[in-house]
Amino acid sequence: MEPFAWFASSDYWLGRLVFQRGLAGVYLVAFLCAALQFRPLIGERGMTPVPAYLRRVPARRAPSLFRLHYSDRFFAVCAWTGAGLALALAAGAGDAVPLAVSMPLWAVLWGLYLSIVNVGQTWYGFGWESLLLEAGFLAIFLGNDETAPPVLLMWLLRWLVFRVEFGAGLIKLRGDRCWRDLTCLCHHHETQPMPGPLSWFFHRLPRPLHKVEAAANHVTQLVVPFLLFAPQPVATAAALTIAVTQLWLVLSGNFAWLNWITIVLALSAVDGRLVAEAPNLPGPPLWYAVAVTAVTVLVLALSVRPVRNLLSRRQAMNRSFDPLHLVNTYGAFGTVGRVRYEIVVEGTTEPVAREGTVWRAYEFRGKPGDVRRLPRQFAPYHLRLDWMMWFAALSPAYAAQWFGPFVERLLEGDRDTLRLLRRDPFPGAPPALVRARLYRYRFTTWRELRSTGAWWERTPVRDFLPPTRLGTAAPGDGSRAA
Template identity: 65%
Template sequence: MAAMEWFTPWFSVPGYELSRLVLQRAMAAVYLVAFFSAATQFRALLGERGLVPATAFVRRVPFRASPSLFHWRCDDRFTGACAWAGVVLAAAVLAGAADAVPLWASMVMWALLWLLYLSFVNVGQIFYSFGWESLLLEAGFLTIFLGNAETDPPVLTLWLMRWLLFRVEFGAGLIKWRGDECWRKLTCLYYHHETQPMPGPLSWFFHHLPKRMHRVEVAANHVAQLIVPFGLFCPQPVATIAAALIIITQLWLVMSGNFSWLNWLTIVLAFAAVDTSPLTGTPASDTAPLWFVVVVCLMTALIAVLSYWPARNLLSRTQQMNRSFNALHLVNTYGAFGSVTRVRQEIVIEGTDEEEITPETVWREYEFKGKPGGVYRLPRQFAPYHLRLDWQMWFAALSPAYTRGWFEPFLSKLLENDPVTLRLLHANPFPQQPPAHVRALLYRYRFTTREERRETGAWWHRTLVREFVPPVALSGQRGGRRPR
């Protein structure tokens, strides 16, 4: 016990108990959303009859290259059970279960959440290729070593979380400054609110802010991402002030668009730098057991070694964003919007029940849940829930290369009226029987002006660019061909 009393002053830090409570419960909430997304979408996207079946992936990719429980078993029943098990476990932790059990059991709970979600990410292929997947795994791994109500928060874990937050913010700031010149000219937000992957219900209003305000937004973003993160490593109260500024800027992003749980998870990590002792005092907790001290120190050494590659990436002129350097997604690089598109294009999918295609054929449009479609439909708020198909549709509109492997199977599913796939959509125009043909058109979208909005009630204006995929039908149907 005397030896442990010597360890306590540097290993544990009182005054952060409330911050840890908020951080852990919010992490559990993010896990809950992520597993619910898997439970409701994985089967359609990556199931046995999904667009890109994970079963084929695990047959060709060895376990060591992509560790996952699904190398052992990858049928729909097992993946579904894992997703719902994640939902239940995350909900239990959110309700306080991890604080009601011994420290070792709490760590097991967090480790199971991390292992389950790693299993989905590592077989998720293009539908799980987003930076916030790795961010959740890295943050979730660190949370395993954050302790519970039995101990004060370990100072080493809190500093590693600040290091993670620093890389998220500073990496995003650098990729912008080094990338598109509109960031340096302070003009990127002339376009971004309109062309971002999935606008939210307030994006139209953000887009129509005065250009002077857009320049202020960009300048503030540079300060928040290139200067403020250094304050996370300063003594209190500077670290808390830096965390508060990051939280405020992230809430601004939450209001202006849909970026899954990226912004929310960044907010969660900021609490690792918030000293709550002015509110709660510094109550003494039980001394951390020696085994916990050893485990946290070993984990810190591992993260320190793995930090070499992302740190080098931050200093590189050829900086990469959203890359993992190991199969466990520990200590990754982050960043977004190194370039900003000036023109929004959207793929609109239509179907018809007519057997013969003529100039008079009536086509009916499929409506997606989140991505722009009908011009009179206000963009919805879905974040932190992640609409994976909608996001891939945005990438597909940028280049046909992003459709490889999944787009034609998707069209085939629509021709079959596959119920699992149709649950990914907002509206199916053929509820009674499948369409005879489907096609995809490429449109140029822009937000309506204030005048157009008053006159027409539309949020969007769209102009046909070209045919993206000509009319197709299932093999064996008259006049049709199967998507290839």
């Protein structure tokens, strides 16, 4: 028998395989999002440039490879390198090399993405960024086919998915009253950040079914996570229940890779013996067992603050307690909006705005705009600008740092910024003026859809940004549009 064979078990072979391959797939999407969107968002000429951010923020708060050097070319190299490495690991490269090589490959992947998140500013302030980093850190120490999966690390994966689900359940129970009277989902499908192609149909489900949805959500998030720690096959049943619930969320909206990484984490608890006979994998070498033990102790020590947060009546959601995002707290939709607001950005070639001026709208890829356009499915891909536009509609404070620069780039006809959009209404030359108006959106009824062909009905509320040209002040952040 190999030394420390008791420390690992081949019974977890399927959980490790599914988790590592699935996580590599999520990493691939994340790095592609970074590579394809960073220039207009955080590049050297971006809305919130990385160099300026690094000058403001000390290294201890945001450790990153880009503190050694930053250029758009270097960032692109890092992002595409991460995408290529993630693709290789998803294809099984981690099992094709020795254990001492596989672990550094996962560490490079984690380090590259940590470097991106820590300079990403508001564009990377989402819970699924920290979730990917926390899961990615654990993946470094899960080993490969040269050794049986370490039991302690496999249980830490369950601890992570427990915090994701239970934290989300508690934030709902403590938050909006509609979660307690089971009516939140009468509104959520319509007011969520980025509806999907089936969201209209989910919204139009009968009210009693919405209550069943909400009740099932409470059971899945507040009861089922405890069963992950039960003996098999109960833990497998709990994992599959969580996975099915997450697939329901995938169908009803766009939440980047949050649902997919939660599914991958949950499936790590599936008992491989239910699928096939476990392979006879060797036990871990001494150095590896020591590393796994040290990581387990570290994670348990860092879990103290997240646990305190879970137990607190002032529970915070989606917060990192250390700059490496090693152990975090999670949660979503403690409050559900009853009304949907959208910012419609428009431009005109006329030099002076007057009554009768013809304004043409910029169309975004994911967020609602044209009332006749059915929302599209983009998740697990993350449209960062579209998401931030949803937050900006809730409060101009969310747009204080970047909306003025965004308008400036539209007035300049900046190609990188325009690539973030679905349609540029001024393909020949940039507009003379840009404005933004706030609208109230609601899903149409069945009768309205049949008669008008429109999925949305919208009503103007107020100006968000008055007609603005290059060289004039951009309200909201005190900066200038040029």
